Amino acid sequence: MRSKGNWRKLAGEWLVPAVIALAALALRAALASPARVVWGDEPFYLWDGYNLATGRGYTFFGGRPDVYLTPLYPLVIAGLYLVLHNLELASRLCYILFGAALVLPIYALAREMYGRRTAIIAALLLAVYPALTAAELYWGTMTEPLYFLTAYAGLYAALRALRDGGWGAHLAAGALFAMAYLTRGEGIAYIVAVGGMLVLIRLCERRLWARDVWPRLLAMFGVFLALAFPYWLYLRLQTGRWMISGQAGMTYITCISLAYGDVAGFDQATWGLDPASGEVYFFSPTMVSFSMLEHIRSDPMAFARLVYHNARDFLATLFSWRMFPVWLVPLLTLGLFGATWDKRRAKGELLLAASWAPALGFIFFFVQERYIGSVLPLLVLWAAHGVERWSAWAGETLAGWWPRGPAQRVWHTALSVVLATLLAVVSLWITPRVAATTSLGSFRPAHRAAGLWLAEHIQPGDTVMSRYPAVAFHAGAEWVPTPNAPIPDVLAYAYAHGADYFVLDERETRQLRPQLAPLLEVQEMPGLRRLAELEDADARIVIFRLEK
Numbered sequence: 001m002r003s004k005g006n007w008r009k010l011a012g013e014w015l016v017p018a019v020i021a022l023a024a025l026a027l028r029a030a031l032a033s034p035a036r037v038v039w040g041d042e043p044f045y046l047w048d049g050y051n052l053a054t055g056r057g058y059t060f061f062g063g064r065p066d067v068y069l070t071p072l073y074p075l076v077i078a079g080l081y082l083v084l085h086n087l088e089l090a091s092r093l094c095y096i097l098f099g100a101a102l103v104l105p106i107y108a109l110a111r112e113m114y115g116r117r118t119a120i121i122a123a124l125l126l127a128v129y130p131a132l133t134a135a136e137l138y139w140g141t142m143t144e145p146l147y148f149l150t151a152y153a154g155l156y157a158a159l160r161a162l163r164d165g166g167w168g169a170h171l172a173a174g175a176l177f178a179m180a181y182l183t184r185g186e187g188i189a190y191i192v193a194v195g196g197m198l199v200l201i202r203l204c205e206r207r208l209w210a211r212d213v214w215p216r217l218l219a220m221f222g223v224f225l226a227l228a229f230p231y232w233l234y235l236r237l238q239t240g241r242w243m244i245s246g247q248a249g250m251t252y253i254t255c256i257s258l259a260y261g262d263v264a265g266f267d268q269a270t271w272g273l274d275p276a277s278g279e280v281y282f283f284s285p286t287m288v289s290f291s292m293l294e295h296i297r298s299d300p301m302a303f304a305r306l307v308y309h310n311a312r313d314f315l316a317t318l319f320s321w322r323m324f325p326v327w328l329v330p331l332l333t334l335g336l337f338g339a340t341w342d343k344r345r346a347k348g349e350l351l352l353a354a355s356w357a358p359a360l361g362f363i364f365f366f367v368q369e370r371y372i373g374s375v376l377p378l379l380v381l382w383a384a385h386g387v388e389r390w391s392a393w394a395g396e397t398l399a400g401w402w403p404r405g406p407a408q409r410v411w412h413t414a415l416s417v418v419l420a421t422l423l424a425v426v427s428l429w430i431t432p433r434v435a436a437t438t439s440l441g442s443f444r445p446a447h448r449a450a451g452l453w454l455a456e457h458i459q460p461g462d463t464v465m466s467r468y469p470a471v472a473f474h475a476g477a478e479w480v481p482t483p484n485a486p487i488p489d490v491l492a493y494a495y496a497h498g499a500d501y502f503v504l505d506e507r508e509t510r511q512l513r514p515q516l517a518p519l520l521e522v523q524e525m526p527g528l529r530r531l532a533e534l535e536d537a538d539a540r541i542v543i544f545r546l547e548k
Helices: 004-031 042-053 073-084 085-101 104-112 116-128 146-166 165-183 185-204 214-239 247-259 263-271 292-298 300-320 326-337 342-353 357-364 369-401 407-436 445-455 469-475 485-497 506-511 515-523
Strands: 463-466 479-480 499-507 529-533 540-544
Touching: 004 085, 004 104, 042 073, 042 085, 042 116, 073 085, 073 146, 073 469, 085 104, 085 146, 104 146, 104 342, 104 369, 104 540, 116 146, 116 369, 116 407, 116 463, 146 165, 146 185, 146 342, 146 369, 146 529, 165 185, 165 214, 185 214, 185 263, 185 342, 185 357, 247 292, 247 300, 292 300, 300 357, 300 369, 326 369, 357 369, 445 469, 445 499, 445 529, 445 540, 463 469, 469 479, 485 515, 485 540, 499 515, 506 515, 506 540, 515 540
Parallel strands: 463 479, 463 499
Antiparallel strands: 499 540, 529 540
16 A cells, blocks of 8 residues: 555656646637538548437437448447537537547657656647647647547556556556557557567567566457457458458559549549449548558559558658747657767657658558547657757756856756747647648648538438538438539439438539539529528538439
8 A cells, every 4th residue: 555655756747747737728718619611521530429419329320330431439429419418518518528538648659768857848748749738729630639549548658668667557558558549540550560569678678578578468469359359350251351451452442543632533433323333422432442552552552652652741741830840859869869878768759750650651541630640749759849948958057057056956947948848839839820721721721611501491301411410410310421423413313312411511612513514604504493692701601402
């Protein structure tokens, strides 16, 4: 049992990060506006959670089993929905709680690697870092807070497993990396890369086969497999194939166009009609069975060009002003190389570096801010150590210049506080701009407005067809995607899938689906009746009733 003195020491150790986490929670609560547009993949995650909570199973609307999205976030949403009865509020709560909680594993990682001073700086900077506060709200999934929390808690457990070798740390690492994978499919790279690095380090230490090493490593991988296997079995039952993700092939084939800026090509590859099934490609059996490996083998040079293009995009996106501005790179460099690496630190840094694997994997697909955001907490941690290293150097210098002045320790602390506070203030200052420019053009407040208009006119169980799922989500309706097809095929698809309303955004007719432009002027045609037109400064949104 812990003595009273030990509990006081523990409380003192975690008091500051706990206060910072509470401040992070307050900031996120202020940023998470109820008027936010729920767009992109987020409606799918929330609908999956709703269907789980209401007994429909792990399905999209129409009874389609979901083989694309991993299930942990929908399971969390399902649990919250049973209490809150509000999907938007459940999503917002996950953003606030999980995002604020990330402060704690980052503090623990920094404390273990670099000491308490760096840990406090890292916690402070992370709590207010714009790409991890404001930008997450507009990336279009809202899975990032849970994903980052489980991934970095797992990374801390792996670091403790490396340094202490305990059973608990190994088991926790395996479980947390499984949770990261079950939140986002690319998270499987954590157990492969970080777990693999643990094995490699033990091998280089010539301790891999020691009695106190290999059983614990085996247990780490075993826990991961035990938690991941039920999902793999589910995919097998739904698709007839063993796979770790149903999303890889679809992501690859649809994102080739996006990688080169061809949004029309992406729209056709995702929402065009599959001739074999008559279904949109996103829900088509053809897409689930698509082999990424066979596609690469058919044209390896095209794949090489894609990887080269994405590698350049990766660096440009990561070191952009919204993600990790170049003016922070000197601090990052100082944090990494401002002090000598002994063997203990070198092993820790190798383990941290291995955690880049999930983000780097998108070089083979397509690079977006949200895909590579998982490296940001680590970059912030390294930059925080750069603040500490600069403050130590400057404090020692000033103490030498001014022997009768404050001691070096006082200078060190004061300069750390000043520089960390300055960086935090700058972060807060640019947060509104980050929020205003993230995913600009990918969603519109008008989609929410159209959904709210529909919410006042539809009946329970009605289905809305639109290209943008945000419209149906905010209407509280079931959703059918608008296929990228000629008008007769679009209407036939709507009738076949029981759609009651059809919402057309003028924007989609300009670049993605010009064949649908004539519908913008239609008042009434067989099977279709115009109900309303919403206008903003950019484009109209037209709402039709489908007459069956």
